Structure formats: C-alpha cells, structure tokens
Amino acid sequence: QKEVEQNSGPLSVPEGAIASLNCTYSDRGSQSFFWYRQYSGKSPELIMFIYSNGDKEDGRFTAQLNKASQYVSLLIRDSQPSDSATYLCAGYGQNFVFGPGTRLSVLP
Amino acid sequence: DGGITQSPKYLFRKEGQNVTLSCEQNLNHDAMYWYRQDPGQGLRLIYYSQIVNDFQKGDIAEGYSVSREKKESFPLTVTSAQKNPTAFYLCASGHTGELFFGEGSRLTVL
Secondary structure: OOOOEEOOEEEEEOOOOOEEEEEEOOOOOOOOEHHHHHHOOOEEEEEEOOOEEEEEOOOOOOEEEEOOEEEEEEEEOOOOHHHHHEEEEEEEEEEEOOOOOOEEEEEE | OOOEEOOOEEEOOOOOOEEEEEEEEOOOOOEEEEEEEEEOEEEEEEEEEEEEOOOEEOOOOOHHHOOOOOOOOOOOOEOOOOOOEEEEEEEEEEEEEEEEEOOOEEEEEE
C-alpha cells in the first residue's frame, strides 16, 4: 500500500514565525512531490512542487526533499493569519497519493 | 479563462437516486481524475482517465461510474449502490505530474 503520512495537527504558530510542515512517503518510486493549500470548504490549490533532493524556494515558501529518508517538508516564513489552512502533501509516481493533510493555524 | 469547471456546486439527493456530477476542462490536459473528500480526511481516488475512451478504477470506485467521450469532459455518476455518498467531490486534471482542481461539488443525501 503506497502511503503518504502527515501529522494532522493542528499546528499553531504565532504571526511572523516559521511554520514547518512535514510529510513522509512509503513509495520509493515516487518522483515528484507537491504541496497543496486547502482553505475550509474550498478545493486544494497547488503552492509548490519539488522533484530533486534539496531545497526549493518560492517567496515565503521553501520545499525540502530528502529521497534517502523519504521525507518532504514545507517551511512557511513570516507566517500570516491568511496562511491558516490545511496543507496536503502528495507524491507522484505512477499516480498521485495524497496525505491526510496538516491543519495550520497562524495566531495574530 | 483556462480552468476546470465543476457543476453543480451543491447537490441534494434522495436515497436510491443516481446523480451525475459534471467536470469540464479547457486546459488541454490528457489526464483527469475524480477524488472524494470526507470531513477531516484526505483525498481518495475514485476514477482516473489518462486518455479519451479509457479510464481506470481508483481506490474507492465501488458505487461510482465515469465516462470519457471527449478530452474536455469527465462526468462522474454516483449510483444508488454507493452506500455513503455524502461527501465533497473534486475533479482534477493534469499533465507532466502537476494536478489542478476544480472548485468541487458538495453532495448531500437526504
């Protein structure tokens, strides 16, 4: 069974802090990894993808991938209350496998 | 504008009725997907199609059916055989590994 695991949270951080979201995956055939943000009652929106080991930065977001440890993370710098949402991690090999999501709450 | 359009956004169904959820995309994507999301849960794959006139079952296909007669369209029928159909249904399309979602359809069985 191919799985992607995430801590369901909620993860609470104060405004302006760094939020760190983590994800592990079981399928070594997964080639690409995606982070989606989902506001309550809305559909997921893609915020980052990564397919090479190391870091990838886009504005306040940094995705990190360690294929040897089968570990993916998302860092959100200078967290804002508008970042409060559920963050879904997904791996793609032959198909997409989604984790259950981590609920992030940024406190003003 | 390019995107994925799902309709209806909200749907109420009586037990024993079949309902069809529409999904249309103008992104020229080959692959299309249907997911189900229950409160506080992740996404579970119902069906997917990587080419016209071909589709495959996902993890929870029982009680659902699909068709892919056109590249742009991938409707999902929730049949009366689906025991617990109340959920948020998401259609997605993608290529080169990226996946984009429609706004979703929320189905409630009365």
